Amino acid sequence: MSTLLQARSQCFQRRAAMRFLLGLLASVGHWLPIVLTSTMVAMVFAQGNLLILGQGAAEEGSWESLPSLLLAWLLLVGVLGNMGLFMWRDPSIKRVFLPSHQGQGWRYCYHCESYVPPRSHHCFECHVCVLRRDHHCVFFGRCVGFANLPAFVACLLHLWLGLLYSLVLNAHTLVALVQQGFSVRLLLSLFMPWLMWILGQMDSWDFLSTFVADMSFVGFLFVSGMLAFHMWIVAHGQTSAEWTHGFKRYDLGLQRNLQQTLGDRWYLLWLSPFLPARLPPGDGIHFTEGHSAAPQTASAPAAPSRRGARTVKNL
Ligand SMILES: [Zn+2]
Numbered sequence: 001m002s003t004l005l006q007a008r009s010q011c012f013q014r015r016a017a018m019r020f021l022l023g024l025l026a027s028v029g030h031w032l033p034i035v036l037t038s039t040m041v042a043m044v045f046a047q048g049n050l051l052i053l054g055q056g057a058a059e060e061g062s063w064e065s066l067p068s069l070l071l072a073w074l075l076l077v078g079v080l081g082n083m084g085l086f087m088w089r090d091p092s093i094k095r096v097f098l099p100s101h102q103g104q105g106w107r108y109c110y111h112c113e114s115y116v117p118p119r120s121h122h123c124f125e126c127h128v129c130v131l132r133r134d135h136h137c138v139f140f141g142r143c144v145g146f147a148n149l150p151a152f153v154a155c156l157l158h159l160w161l162g163l164l165y166s167l168v169l170n171a172h173t174l175v176a177l178v179q180q181g182f183s184v185r186l187l188l189s190l191f192m193p194w195l196m197w198i199l200g201q202m203d204s205w206d207f208l209s210t211f212v213a214d215m216s217f218v219g220f221l222f223v224s225g226m227l228a229f230h231m232w233i234v235a236h237g238q239t240s241a242e243w244t245h246g247f248k249r250y251d252l253g254l255q256r257n258l259q260q261t262l263g264d265r266w267y268l269l270w271l272s273p274f275l276p277a278r279l280p281p282g283d284g285i286h287f288t289e290g291h292s293a294a295p296q297t298a299s300a301p302a303a304p305s306r307r308g309a310r311t312v313k314n315l
């Protein structure tokens, strides 16, 4: 009898340990993207600061470095502040009271077991429906939706400026390398600085400068594309999915599109993440249509449909 009890106890302990391990892995997976992104931002920022201070010291007047340092810190505050706002504002239907009378375009989500409003879509990474869902951001590990789109766009803008600034600061490193003339050594130094560093062909500072310059260049191209695309769809009142399908039901004209998606004070978005009224107007449930300029009227909800029944009409 006691052997049986011992076996059951061990089995219970093993299951508890397995549950703890799975929970830990899920938690690590949840936070890993934002930790990696923050680490990259911190690395670029730290190297930029060292570069500015080094230049200041070389020119004997460290006061000359002050405006450059101030600009770097302002950009860092912009990136991290907007990143924090993005993570803090939950765009999902959790903690949102969805009205019992559904209107046109509502549909049933079998995963959330709830009717959800138009423009909401289920995210299979976040395991929840997201209001006015745009996409799931792999770098932040969260969905971009109604509540956090302004912070996302502002973060992209500050990242773009920060990477541009880093490129300017590191330009001399790249120019010095290229001036050595075309060779295999140049190609390896540019594209695989870590290999040259391991082989002892590059000192630690040159490695760090080239690595950050490479990262800034690739990051700058990527963020430029992302920022241009999101400014385009925001200007046209669309989500990424609506843009893919050429769906323009919510296009209200440039100024109102900017107000509806980025908030009434959209023109101050680039200044600071700590300005008030950074939420877009509305509730993420009801949207004004462009052709009628009137909110959607209540009518019978769409019949429950499985995944895959998504149509342009219901976007
Ligand atoms: Zn759902």
Ligand SMILES: [Zn+2]
Pocket (backbone or CB within 6 Å): 123, 124, 125, 126, 127, 135, 136, 137, 141, 142, 143, 144
């Ligand atoms: Zn998601």
